[in-house]
Amino acid sequence: MNDVVRNANWRKARALFWSIITLIVLSALGLLAGAIAIPGIPSPHVDLSTFGPWVYAIPILIATKALLELLRPVFRAALKSHVKYEADIFAHFQIVSYVVWGTSIALVFYVLLGFGGAGQFTFLGTAFVSAALIYVMQEPLLNLVGWVVLVSMGLYKLGDRIEMNNSKGYVVEITPMNTTIREFGGALYGDTFTGRYVTIPHSQILKGNVFNYTKDTPFIWDQLVMNITYESDLKLAERLIYEAAEEVVGPMMRENRAHLRSKYEFADLADYMAEEPRVGWGFGASSIDLTLVYFCPVFAKGTYRTRLVKRIFDAFMAEPRVQFAYPHVQFVPSAADQEKEAAARVKEAAKEAARETAKEKLAVTR
Numbered sequence: 270m271n272d273v274v275r276n277a278n279w280r281k282a283r284a285l286f287w288s289i290i291t292l293i294v295l296s297a298l299g300l301l302a303g304a305i306a307i308p309g310i311p312s313p314h315v316d317l318s319t320f321g322p323w324v325y326a327i328p329i330l331i332a333t334k335a336l337l338e339l340l341r342p343v344f345r346a347a348l349k350s351h352v353k354y355e356a357d358i359f360a361h362f363q364i365v366s367y368v369v370w371g372t373s374i375a376l377v378f379y380v381l382l383g384f385g386g387a388g389q390f391t392f393l394g395t396a397f398v399s400a401a402l403i404y405v406m407q408e409p410l411l412n413l414v415g416w417v418v419l420v421s422m423g424l425y426k427l428g429d430r431i432e433m434n435n436s437k438g439y440v441v442e443i444t445p446m447n448t449t450i451r452e453f454g455g456a457l458y459g460d461t462f463t464g465r466y467v468t469i470p471h472s473q474i475l476k477g478n479v480f481n482y483t484k485d486t487p488f489i490w491d492q493l494v495m496n497i498t499y500e501s502d503l504k505l506a507e508r509l510i511y512e513a514a515e516e517v518v519g520p521m522m523r524e525n526r527a528h529l530r531s532k533y534e535f536a537d538l539a540d541y542m543a544e545e546p547r548v549g550w551g552f553g554a555s556s557i558d559l560t561l562v563y564f565c566p567v568f569a570k571g572t573y574r575t576r577l578v579k580r581i582f583d584a585f586m587a588e589p590r591v592q593f594a595y596p597h598v599q600f601v602p603s604a605a606d607q608e609k610e611a612a613a614r615v616k617e618a619a620k621e622a623a624r625e626t627a628k629e630k631l632a633v634t635r
Contacts, residue, residue, distance in 0.1 A: 271503070272417050280338075280341065280342060283338055283341070284335070284338035284339050284341070284342070287331070287335035287339075288333050288335050288339065290331055290335065290337070291328070291331050291332050291335040294327070294328050294331055295328060295332075296322065300330065322381045323378050323468040325380050326380050326381060327378045329373055329376055329377055329380070330373060330377065333369060333373040335438060336369065337366050337369060337370075340362075340365075341362060344358070344361075344362045344365070345362070346588055348361065348493070354428055355428075356382060356426075356427045356440075356441075357426075357427070357428055358548055359427050359428075360426040360427040360428060360498070363426075363443065365418070371517075372614060374593065376544060376586065378462065390509045390596025392507060406410065408470070408472060409446060411470075411471070411472035412445070412446045412447065412470050412471040412472050413445055413446075413471070414471075414472075414475060415416050415444045415470075415471030415472050415473070415474035415475050416443075416444075416471045416474075418444070418474055418475065418629060419443070419448075419471060419474055423584065424474065424479050424481065425440055425448075425481045425484065426440065426443075427440050427442070427560065428440060428483075429481055429482070429483045429484065430453075430481070430482040430483050430567055430568075431450065431480060431481050431482065432479075432480035432482070433448075433469055433473055433474070433477065433478070433479050433480065434469050434473040434477060436450065436452060436467045436469060437450075437452065437453055437454045437455070437460070438450025438451050438452040438453055438467055439451045439453065440464075442464075443590070445471075446470065446471065447468050447469055447470045447471055448468070448469050449465050449466055449467070449468050449469075451465075451466060452464075452465045452466065452467050458571055460567075460570055460571060461569075461571065482567045483567060485532040486525075486529060486532050487530065487564070487567055487568065488525060488529065488564045488565065488567065489564060489566075489567040489570065490543060490562065490563070490564045490572055491560045491562075491563060491564070491573070491574065492560050492561060492562045492563075493560070493563075493574065493577055493578065493581075494559070494560045494561075495510065495558070495559045495560075495561070495581065495585075495593070496553055496557075496558055496593060496594040496595070497555060497556055497557045497558075497559055497591065497592070497593065497594055498557075498592045498593070498594045499556070499557060499594075500592070501557075501590060501591045501592050502590040502591060503550075503557055503559070505588065505590055505591055506559060506585070506591045507548050507550075507559060509581065509584040509585065509588065510561050510581055511546060511548060512584065513577060513580040513581045513584055514546035514548075514561055514563060514577065515546065517573060517576045517577050517580055518546060518563045518564075518565055518573055518577070519546060521565065522544065522545055522546065522563060522564060523544075523545070524558060525564075526544045526545075529542070529544065530544075543562045543563065543564065544564075546561060546562070546563045547561070547562045547563075548560065548561055548562075549562065553594070555594060555596075556594030557594075561577070561581075563577075
């Protein structure tokens with residue numbers, strides 16, 4: 270809770286800082302131009318045109334930053350009652366910020382192009398072109414192109430769970446250069462968060478695949494494989510699995526089936542998707558593999574898997590006709606070994622009979 274309050278205070282302080290900077294810059298320009306007069310202090314009446322177009326461009330950029338910092342908490346408060354997840358709120362705000370910054374930069378270029386003589390801007394333009402050429406030769410160009418593809422195609426947004434560049438995580442920040450995710454999965458069970466942040470350059474969008482677990486729905490399909498011995502009652506095992514699935518995930522799947530169907534691109538997909546628990550059969554290396562297929566919320570995959578494993582394990586342990594197959598070594602003697610073992614037993618029996626006979630003779634003699 271303290272961290273939440275601290276973050277909120279930091280956002281307020283940042284908005285206040287940029288607001289003060291904007292007021293200071295505008296006040297300074299007003300004093301220099303003579304638009305603002307302070308009693309007792311002579312007005313300098315400086316011609317601002319001597320400073321070139323940047324005297325207008327810089328305040329525009331500073332004011333834009335201050336405006337966005339002020340709008341952020343207002344935007345959050347306005348949408349909090351209408352949008353369920355805070356990440357979705359800031360994803361919408363990020364789109365608004367792109368529009369505001371685009372308008373601001375367009376206005377700056379309009380000021381630069383339309384201000385005074387072209388000679389001054391020619392020098393600035395040459396400098397910008399030279400810097401851009403150096404920039405183009407570097408990896409950041411691919412990052413910018415990847416960012417454009419990301420925004421235009423809507424590959425993912427803040428709050429989505431994605432996999433890219435062999436990393437899986439929850440998207441917490443998107444900039445023109447890279448995406449930052451809070452990593453989950455890896456060596457940990459059930460997509461548990463690892464505590465690490467991963468920064469992925471947007472060039473990877475152009476070079477590899479982008480997997481989005483939550484683009485249209487928060488559900489994902491999962492499977493659980495049970496290895497059953499050949500000697501088990503396999504139909505009984507299948508029934509026990511169905512009963513466990515019905516108890517754990519069945520009602521949830523039926524409740525969300527209509528929502529899933531509304532997201533299918535084609536109606537035919539309803540015939541192919543597992544909208545109820547399904548059990549498939551397959552041959553394993555030394556077992557019959559029964560595979561349970563189901564869907565569940567992506568953020569609770571580990572929880573549902575654990576509940577299913579415990580429920581199925583208890584059901585199998587209570588039923589002697591169903592046995593798990595597991596790796597073990599069993600010695601099966603050959604026919605020759607069996608003959609040798611039988612001969613050894615006959616020989617041992619003959620020795621035992623001879624000892625008994627000798628004991629009887631000794632007893633008679635006494």
